Amino acid sequence: MRVSVITFPGSNCDHDAYEVCERRGHATRMIWHKDSDLENPDLVILPGGFSYGDYLRCGALARFSPIVNEVLAFARKGGLVLGICNGFQILTETGLLPGALMMNRSLRFICQHQYLRVESAQSPFTNGLIPGTVLDIPIAHKEGNYFIDAEGLARLQDKDRIMFRYCDAHGMVNDAANPNGALDNIAGIVNDAGNVLGMMPHPERAATDSVCSNDGSHIFKAIELFIDGVA
Amino acid sequence: MLKAKIFVQLKPSVLDPQGKAVSNSLSHLGYDNVIETRISKYIEIRFDSADKEKTGADTEKICDSLLANPNTETYHFELEEI
Numbered sequence: 001m002r003v004s005v006i007t008f009p010g011s012n013c014d015h016d017a018y019e020v021c022e023r024r025g026h027a028t029r030m031i032w033h034k035d036s037d038l039e040n041p042d043l044v045i046l047p048g049g050f051s052y053g054d055y056l057r058c059g060a061l062a063r064f065s066p067i068v069n070e071v072l073a074f075a076r077k078g079g080l081v082l083g084i085c086n087g088f089q090i091l092t093e094t095g096l097l098p099g100a101l102m103m104n105r106s107l108r109f110i111c112q113h114q115y116l117r118v119e120s121a122q123s124p125f126t127n128g129l130i131p132g133t134v135l136d137i138p139i140a141h142k143e144g145n146y147f148i149d150a151e152g153l154a155r156l157q158d159k160d161r162i163m164f165r166y167c168d169a170h171g172m173v174n175d176a177a178n179p180n181g182a183l184d185n186i187a188g189i190v191n192d193a194g195n196v197l198g199m200m201p202h203p204e205r206a207a208t209d210s211v212c213s214n215d216g217s218h219i220f221k222a223i224e225l226f227i228d229g230v231a
Numbered sequence: 232m233l234k235a236k237i238f239v240q241l242k243p244s245v246l247d248p249q250g251k252a253v254s255n256s257l258s259h260l261g262y263d264n265v266i267e268t269r270i271s272k273y274i275e276i277r278f279d280s281a282d283k284e285k286t287g288a289d290t291e292k293i294c295d296s297l298l299a300n301p302n303t304e305t306y307h308f309e310l311e312e313i
Contacts, residue, residue: 147245
């Protein structure tokens with residue numbers, strides 16, 4: 001498949017995402033935020049980092065980068081968009097995903113391995129995965145505390161749009177396993193159409209055998225299965 | 232010239248861990264009468280304009296499109312002649 005990774009000023013996980021996609025054999029492009037052409041991708045990745053220094057609110061200023069209009073148009077046509085960490089924050093600021101990422105309840109930047117439970121296989125990003133599967137994928141953020149109003153939360157729950165929840169090693173979803181205070185332990189959600197995923201954990205940091213977890217590769221495999229028909 | 236003095240506040244339904252931490256510190260300082268602390272943003276914008284009506288409308292648009300996140304925040308502002 002063809003992957004376009006967007007670089008904003010302050011992105012710092014763009015090369016990790018690029019590297020993983022290249023290694024998996026995909027035609028991968030780095031796209032500068034001032035560009036206006038996504039170069040015909042199957043998948044767009046909005047990577048982690050600190051776009052625009054996190055000024056005002058995380059992701060708020062990246063929304064006005066020229067390439068974001070192209071991402072919005074691509075997503076509205078059904079193109080796959082994966083926002084990781086700061087990419088998730090940008091997606092909520094653009095309105096492609098509901099809710100907001102607030103400051104962690106500990107007020108601290110958290111960088112650690114984290115267990116996630118796959119909640120649904122009903123998305124291009126999780127198809128082929130068995131709900132209940134526990135993945136070990138690292139998190140690294142200070143603003144990952146997902147918030148949405150009660151009505152919005154009910155909609156996410158009712159429409160099976162919560163893809164990942166923070167859990168413990170045994171797949172138990174509870175407050176003790178919640179690293180940042182996220183509502184309903186939410187770690188990742190998709191939009192109504194299912195083609196846009198935002199997640200705080202970093203699958204691109206856990207997708208080769210050279211690091212201590214390779215569980216992030218399950219998400220890339222799911223996308224490959226969806227786009228190419230084979231993982 | 233006009234100056235917009237803009238306050239962006241978290242909605243009451245949104246938890247404010249920074250405010251909670253400040254409340255804890257105030258309690259350590261001995262202020263046992265503090266019930267709650269909420270942290271807000273204060274933003275000033277200066278406009279090269281004397282037209283209060285247009286500047287007010289512009290400020291509202293600026294708040295809606297950028298300064299406040301409607302999911303979590305509310306805002307209010309006042310205009311001051313400078």
